[in-house]
Amino acid sequence: MPLRLIIIFVVIIFLQVFFFNAISLFDMAYAFVYVMVLLLLPLDWNFKILITVAFLIGLLLDFTNLKLGIHAFTSTLIVTIRSWWIDIITPQINPVEKPNFKPYTQSLSWIVSYFTPLVFLYALIYHILSDLHFSLNTFWKFFMTGFYSDILILIIFALFIRTSDKR
Amino acid sequence: MQRLIELFLKYNNFLYFIFLQWIALYFIFNFNDFHKEVYGSYRIAVAGFFQEKNRAIRSYFLLVQENEKLLQENIQLKQQLIYTQQALNAARFRIPYSRNFNLLPDSLFPVSVFSFVPARLVQNSIHEPFNFFILNKGKQDGIEKEMGVISSDGVVGITIESSENYSIGISLLNKHFRLSTKIKSTNVHGTIHWRGHNPKIVNMEYIPLHIPVQIGDTVITSSYSNYFPEGYHIGKIIDVKDPKDGQGFHEILVLLSTDFFKLENVYIVKNKHQSELKKLNQIINQLK
Known part of the structure; x- marks a missing residue:
């Protein structure tokens, strides 16, 4: 993984803790931009290291949000699921070449189909775990959080990650 | 044992994933007041449900004993009832003007046959x-x-x-x-x-x-x-x-x-x- 990308990831997590956590809309839509970091972690990493990193990033956010365990649970789950999701949306990938597959080098349309469902899934699991039930209010929170986070993630990806890769 | 170790090695990634999720759930339900409260009430409800079922099953197996006990109680009550009726009739018959049966001597009451x-x-x-x-x-x-x-x-x-x-x-x-x-x-x-x-x-x-x-x-x-x-x-x-x-x-x-x-x-x-x-x-x- 390029050093530049590592720095961007660290900055995004830092911003998540100190900035994005504070800019929720109407206390309904939360900006979970750091999910992008989870989804862009290299596919060639050992599975245990991968989920441990995801777990620790989630736990860091939990400590800052005072909702211990929810981000850690959801992050670990999303990182586990993402590999299967890539198989579904990109059936042409050869299993041997899959570890070298770099999501951040793909087209914007592929990125949208990769990020959007997983970001919405993240929002859904997060809000169900937060509320411990599923009501209309939970549905709106999930929908708005998913939408809000997805838009921010796509903008940041298009502005900083994809362009920087082209360079 | 060998097979168990093989299974463990085969599914070690999955088991590690489950382990991390378990830690996360432990944090959720032990360090968040809302979740702790909900978990506590669910735990009581679930425990209550199982205890109720357990009690129902136990009482089903004790039904024969309970039935026998009730039959014995019924017999005692029947005998008491018959004895009381006979005693009351005897007292009424023998001392029609007495107003207080409680003061009548025991010898006046017949023994139930x-x-x-x-x-x-x-x-x-x-x-x-x-x-x-x-x-x-x-x-x-x-x-x-x-x-x-x-x-x-x-x-x-x-x-x-x-x-x-x-x-x-x-x-x-x-x-x-x-x-x-x-x-x-x-x-x-x-x-x-x-x-x-x-x-x-x-x-x-x-x-x-x-x-x-x-x-x-x-x-x-x-x-x-x-x-x-x-x-x-x-x-x-x-x-x-x-x-x-x-x-x-x-x-x-x-x-x-x-x-x-x-x-x-x-x-x-x-x-x-x-x-x-x-x-x-x-x-x-x-x-x-």
């Missing part, structure tokens, strides 16, 4: 003109022929033969069965007889036409019967008609209080003075 043995019907017919039943108690339990059989609702029949472990009884629903009874409100004596039609209804015979009979009156066992304690329920009068054949007795229909369709647990009535009464009856028969 009836005792009860719980039994279960192992066979019972109701659709024949001559119905009989078999009980699961016999000579080993002190059961002999000519003992009354009652249920908690009313009279059932009389034993006619007994083996070591079982007894046969003639049912009240038998055209040969006749029992001395009386109407509770008027104390007029008559005889109960089933004519082989409806297993819920019997006829009360030999009540003279000049005696007023009301629908709804209760029919009980009389003191003339040696098999049953006096005053035990038989049924309620549901119809009173004029005789068709011009005889001087009412045609009375009695709805039985015993439901022979559901009959299962019964009590066999032992009369301590039965043999004594039998001998006296033999003397009467010789005199005839």
